[in-house]
Amino acid sequence: MAQYTRVSGIVGLITLQNPPVNALSAAVRQGIVDTVKTALSDPQVKSVVICGQNGIFCGGADIKEFGEKMFGPPLIPMMHAIEAADKPVVAAIEGSALGGGLELALGCHYRIAHSKARLGLPEVTLGLLPAAGGSQRLPRLIGVPAALDLITTGRHVTAAEALQLGIVDQVTDHNTVDAAVKFALTVAGQSLDARRISTRPCPQPSDLDALFEEAMQKVRRSARGAIAPVACVQAVRAAATLPYALGLEREKELMATLFTSGQARALQYIFFAQRAVGRWRMPSGASWDTSKPRPINKAAVIGLGTMGQGITVALTQIGLSVVAIETQEKQLMKAKQAISGMLERGAKRRGVAPPLDRVSYSQNIQAVADVDLVIEAVFEDMGLKMEVFQQLSAVCKPGTLLCTNTSALDMDQLASETPNPELVVGMHFFSPAHVMKLLEVVYGPRSSPQAVATAMQLGKKMGKASVAVGNCTGFVGNRMLKLYTEQAFFLLEEGATPELVDEALEEFGFPMGVFRMSDLAGLDVGWRIRKSAGLEEPIEASGQSVRIRNGCRYSPIADLICEQGRFGQKTGSGWYQYDAPGGRVARSDPWLHSFLAKYRARHGLVARGIDHQEVLERCLYAMINEGFRILEDGIAAGPEDIDVIYVFGYGWPRHRGGPMFYASMVGLAKVLERLEHYHHAHPDVPSLQPCSLLKRLVASGSPPVHRWREVIKKLHSQL
Ligand SMILES: CCC/C=C/C(=O)SCCNC(=O)CCNC(=O)[C@H](O)C(C)(C)COP(=O)([O-])OP(=O)([O-])OC[C@H]1O[C@@H](n2cnc3c(N)ncnc32)[C@H](O)[C@@H]1OP(=O)([O-])[O-]
Incomplete structure (x- = not known):
């Protein structure tokens, strides 16, 4: 679907029409081929503009078509027909030009972008590479280092950066199509020889081999086993070292390997899964269709430890006024400094003024009286949280949503402390809360759909992947994590070392194995939870094995490590040793190995080989x-x-x-x-x-x- 009209007498205007993002489906590609032919054969038309309907140029190839048999005209000959045209073709980029969308624009002779547009080649994030000539044209246009950066990371750039890099020729604050038509009128009849990117030589950096060697090492380090970033480097290398036609062949070859790989399927699945979970549905059938979120202008955060500080920053950064409450004066001062620092650094990155005046601090819970939503982030102790919820119920104005950031406690029990349990939901953030992309929105049997809708919308505004889940111990994430960690402890009992377990998990692709991660997070957190659940009881005296709890196998290894004061990085030792408390570099610890050997001997366990x-x-x-x-x-x-x-x-x-x-x-x-x-x-x-x-x-x-x-x-x- 592409609409063709003639404007200003001599400009052929082609509008891509495939809501919501004008993806290049078979019908759109056919539409482009047909309308380009019409424009080029119309003697009255002297130049052509390609734009997208509804304020977006093009979101790229239609990902939904990837699993199916390919129909319709292929992208590459379509781009070549545009580039080879003897009339100037101008891309008018509004909203987004991503993947195949940007590749289409690179096939055009000129690119005009709106100042709010974003451009990029994010194929790598879908397990692919820009295989409609993008990996060959972009390095020819902006040079190898910049093209490598964009293609291997898939990052989107602003119109301003695109202009600076040389991807676009002009940026406008006004109507982009009007600007592009005006521009098309001025370039009509001019020579296009220098404008066909595929015919240009690729700029040659001074030490090509060293540059690509470094790029390859960098992507291998960060890819954690993903193959697309590696193929992207190889494709750009082809652009730098081969004539265009041969480079295109290499691009095709590399794409063929990626296209059918399990990794591409997995990454495309996650792309759609992320969008599917945003359309949450409760077992009652409630969803966006039936529940309108409440407007939230002012929020409060109770408890300013690490989590509370991050939550305060996340809420402030989306424009809310936030009341930050901490009863301990010393902690309040410390938190104020930390929050201000985070807001200042965030604002500097975005080039805006830090919104420091949107946060007010208080030691008094009465200060939350006029807020629309409260997020409680006090210590993970049920008694304390219950007390806070009782106080909130007495202080807050009617209708205030009460959210808890608990990571494992029963949010329904907390809801019982309030006269309006329908207003209570869990908002489980991940540390650091202003950085991590996940939010579990936890609903209990009495949470209202409107409360869930409001929390989900707030999560979306904060740029988080927000997932609505039911209430149970640990919700989804921590409930599953407990069993993963438990197996790791059992493996230590049976003969493994923390190094072996971590190596296997990191080879699989986790950024850190379970033990390295636990040293970073602090072993004392889990210890406290196990203690409060009554698991960490010294019951050997009763004649029952310390390796059994509630009739099931239990490993007290982590408890014994904590009893030694080894809480991980913060104390300088945990599953590994560190140079000093707060050290980051984990080193094998002979003490730990000897502890494991003694532990096994004490419990009659014989170490076996574990792979x-x-x-x-x-x-x-x-x-x-x-x-x-x-x-x-x-x-x-x-x-x-x-x-x-x-x-x-x-x-x-x-x-x-x-x-x-x-x-x-x-x-x-x-x-x-x-x-x-x-x-x-x-x-x-x-x-x-x-x-x-x-x-x-x-x-x-x-x-x-x-x-x-x-x-x-x-x-x-x-x-
Ligand atoms: C083969 C040659 C090489 C070329 C390869 C490529 O081009 S690979 C492609 C490279 N391109 C990319 O990787 C860009 C991927 N897209 C994006 O990054 C964003 O969608 C956006 C920034 C374009 C708009 O953000 P936003 O927050 O405004 O909106 P939103 O994200 O919520 O999406 C709205 C709806 O559109 C859907 N949909 C979106 N894109 C595609 C697509 N290409 N296809 C199909 N569908 C697509 C999306 O699923 C959702 O559907 P739902 O759930 O309503 O049924």
């Missing part, structure tokens, strides 16, 4: 099995919700699509078989027992992940 595969299967499949239980319990609406939580909040490698997608890639039958194997070997670990949803999915032929909801629905209807 990376067992580490992955035990840690990941235990966690995936819990994911199936979460779906069975209706805590998460679908596998996409779990996967988005893990990719955005827990460092799950994006190119593996999230734990549930990964299970479908491995094969559900294999996951089931391995869980049965490990459960047989460890009958005292109930979490390894395959759950009924997994068995049912396997029995129904292991349907693809987007069809699991049908099986879950059937299961729920039979309960």
Whole structure:
């Protein structure tokens, strides 16, 4: 779909029409081919403008078509026809020109952008490369280093940066199509020889080999096993070293490898999953369609520890007035300084004034009387939180939403402390709260759809992947994490070292293995939670093994480490040793190895050889099995919700699509078989027992992940 009109007598105007983002579907490509032909064959037309309808130029190739058989005209000959035209073709870029959209613009002779437009080649984030000639044209236009940066990161640039880089020829604050038509009139009839990017030589940096070597090392370090960034470097190298036609061949070859890879499927799945979870739905059927969010202008944060500080910053940065409450004067002063610093640094990055005057500080909870929403972020102690909720109910104006940032406690119990439990939801942020992209919005049986809608909308405004989940211990993320960590402890008992476990998980693609991560986060946090749950009881005296709790296997290893005052980086030792308290570089610790050997000897455990595969299967499949239980319990609406939580909040490698997608890639039958194997070997670990949803999915032929909801629905209807 592309509309053709003639404007100002001699300009052919082609408008892409495919809402919402004018993606280059087969119909759009056909429309472009036809309208370009019409414009070029019309003797009255002297120049052409291509734009997109509804304020967006083009969001790129239609990702929904990727899994299907290719129909319609291919992109590359279409771009060549535009570039080879003997009449100037001008791209009028409003909104976004991304991926194939920017490649289309690069095929044009001139590019005019609106000042608010964003441009980029984000194919790498979908496991691909700009294979409609983009990897060959962009380096010819802006040079190798800048093209490498854009193509390997997929980052979007503003119109101002695009102008500076030389991607666009002009930026306008006014109507972009009008500006482009005006421009097209001025260039009509001029020579286009220098404007065809594919015919230009690629600028040659002084030490090409060193440049590409460095670029390759950089992407390999940050890619964590993703193959697309590596292919992007190879494609740009082809642009720098080969004639255009041969470079294009290389681009095609590399794309063919990526296109059918599991990684591209995983990344495209996550792209759609992120958008699907934004269209949340509660078990009652409530969703955006039925629930209008409340307007929130003023918010309060109670408790200014690390989490409270980050939440204050996140809320202030989206334009809210925030009342920040901390009862301890010393902590209040410390927090004020930290919050101001974060706001100043954030504003500097964005080139705006720091919104310091939007935050007011108080030691008195009465200061929240006129806010629309409160987020409680006090210490993770039920008694204290209950007290705060009682006070809030007495102080806040009617209708104020009361949110808790608890990471594991029962939010419904907190709701019971208020006369209006429908106004209570969980907003579980991840540390640092103004940086991390995930928000779990937790609803209880009495939370109103409007309260959920409001929290979801606030999360969206803060730029977070917000996922609505039901209430249970640990919600989705931490409930699954507990089993992953538990397996890691069991593996230490059986003969593994923290180094071995971390190596296997980091090779898989996690930025940090479980032990390195736990040293960073602080071991004392989990210790406190286990103590409050009564797990960390010295019960050896009663004759019961310390390795059994509630009739199941339990590993006290982490508790014993904490008893030594080893809380991780902050104390200079944990699962590893550090040069000093606060040190960042983890080194193997002989003390820890000797502790593990003594521990095993004390409990009659014989260390055996454990390989990376067992580490992955035990840690990941235990966690995936819990994911199936979460779906069975209706805590998460679908596998996409779990996967988005893990990719955005827990460092799950994006190119593996999230734990549930990964299970479908491995094969559900294999996951089931391995869980049965490990459960047989460890009958005292109930979490390894395959759950009924997994068995049912396997029995129904292991349907693809987007069809699991049908099986879950059937299961729920039979309960
Ligand atoms: C083969 C040769 C090489 C070329 C490769 C490429 O071009 S690869 C492509 C490279 N391009 C990219 O990677 C760009 C990907 N897109 C984006 O980054 C953003 O969508 C945006 C910035 C364009 C608009 O942001 P925003 O917050 O305003 O909106 P939003 O994000 O909520 O999306 C609205 C709806 O549009 C849908 N949809 C979006 N794009 C596509 C698409 N290309 N296709 C199909 N659908 C697409 C999206 O799913 C959603 O659908 P829903 O849920 O309503 O059913």
